[in-house]
Amino acid sequence: MSSQDGGGGLNLGALSPDQLKQVADQLAQESQRLTESFEGLQSAINKYNRSASTLKKFKDESEGKEMLVPLTSSMYVRGSLEETSKILVDIGTGYYVEKSVEGGTDFCERKVVLLKEHLQKVVDALQQKQQQEQQVRTALAQKQAQAAA
Amino acid sequence: MEMQFSEKVAQSDTERQLREQLDHAVTDFRNLQKEVNVNSRKRLQATQQLHENEMVQNELALVDQDDDETGVYKLVGPCLVKQDIAEARANVAKRLEFIQNEVSRSDAAIASAEQKMTAAEGEITKLQQRVAKAKQIAAAAAQ
Numbered sequence: 001m002s003s004q005d006g007g008g009g010l011n012l013g014a015l016s017p018d019q020l021k022q023v024a025d026q027l028a029q030e031s032q033r034l035t036e037s038f039e040g041l042q043s044a045i046n047k048y049n050r051s052a053s054t055l056k057k058f059k060d061e062s063e064g065k066e067m068l069v070p071l072t073s074s075m076y077v078r079g080s081l082e083e084t085s086k087i088l089v090d091i092g093t094g095y096y097v098e099k100s101v102e103g104g105t106d107f108c109e110r111k112v113v114l115l116k117e118h119l120q121k122v123v124d125a126l127q128q129k130q131q132q133e134q135q136v137r138t139a140l141a142q143k144q145a146q147a148a149a
Numbered sequence: 150m151e152m153q154f155s156e157k158v159a160q161s162d163t164e165r166q167l168r169e170q171l172d173h174a175v176t177d178f179r180n181l182q183k184e185v186n187v188n189s190r191k192r193l194q195a196t197q198q199l200h201e202n203e204m205v206q207n208e209l210a211l212v213d214q215d216d217d218e219t220g221v222y223k224l225v226g227p228c229l230v231k232q233d234i235a236e237a238r239a240n241v242a243k244r245l246e247f248i249q250n251e252v253s254r255s256d257a258a259i260a261s262a263e264q265k266m267t268a269a270e271g272e273i274t275k276l277q278q279r280v281a282k283a284k285q286i287a288a289a290a291a292q
Contacts (some may be wrong), residue, residue: 088220088222088229091204091205091208091209092201092202092204092205092208093201093202093205093241093244094223094224094225095205095208095209095221095222095223095224095232095237095241096221096222096223096224096229097208097209097212097219097220097221097222098219098220098221098222099219107208
């Protein structure tokens with residue numbers, strides 16, 4: 001009768017309620033995974049944005065400025081900014097590269113652009129999966145209603 | 150009379166043998182399925198590493214454009230150790246090659262296991278048919 005599409009090209013009408021439930025659960029699991037990767041990407045974007053905004057503030061600081069350096073989360077020692085023209089950036093797999101402040105900002109912005117592209121893909125895929133799951137659940141409810149009638 | 154009896158025994162024997170064969174085939178199939186799962190997981194992990202290393206390679210390729218004095222460091226335990234840029238690039242390239250090999254190895258393992266699975270599937274269907282047939286014959290003989 002209804003919804004031939006959705007469910008990855010499966011003919012939903014032809015499936016038994018048990019099979020429909022299985023497909024729906026599988027789609028829910030995939031949605032769950034996508035949500036996790038969405039959250040991971042979001043937190044990575046926040047991290048790079050924070051780094052970029054920190055660099056903006058850092059740029060205005062003069063050399064020799066007094067600061068407190070954390071030894072642990074609750075202990076600090078006095079220090080002073082010695083070099084403000086160069087920073088060290090983690091580029092992954094244990095490698096760090098020296099960069100100028102502009103270079104570091106550029107790095108963060110590039111990463112954010114890349115991650116946002118990826119995030120969009122995940123969002124699209126997630127919406128698709130959720131729609132499919134909805135279709136399958138509707139088909140399942142119809143089947144159950146039919147069986148009860 | 151005696152002849153019939155021994156025939157019946159032979160039939161139930163073959164049915165049992167067929168069932169055993171079927172069980173074996175099903176176990177084989179499940180093992181192959183496990184193999185595919187394990188290799189898929191390995192492949193996923195390797196591709197993730199591949200992406201990360203590719204990103205590092207891109208960043209290292211960008212270094213030259215800044216200036217030659219740019220320091221590259223590698224985290225060894227808690228320490229940052231200064232690296233030669235050419236050496237760092239060679240290391241990452243080597244690692245990429247290694248990971249790519251790992252990906253293709255997993256691909257090959259998955260392909261071969263899947264091929265064997267198709268064969269095992271055919272075997273299972275055939276055995277199921279033979280068991281059903283043996284049952285029919287046994288039922289007919291019992292009547």
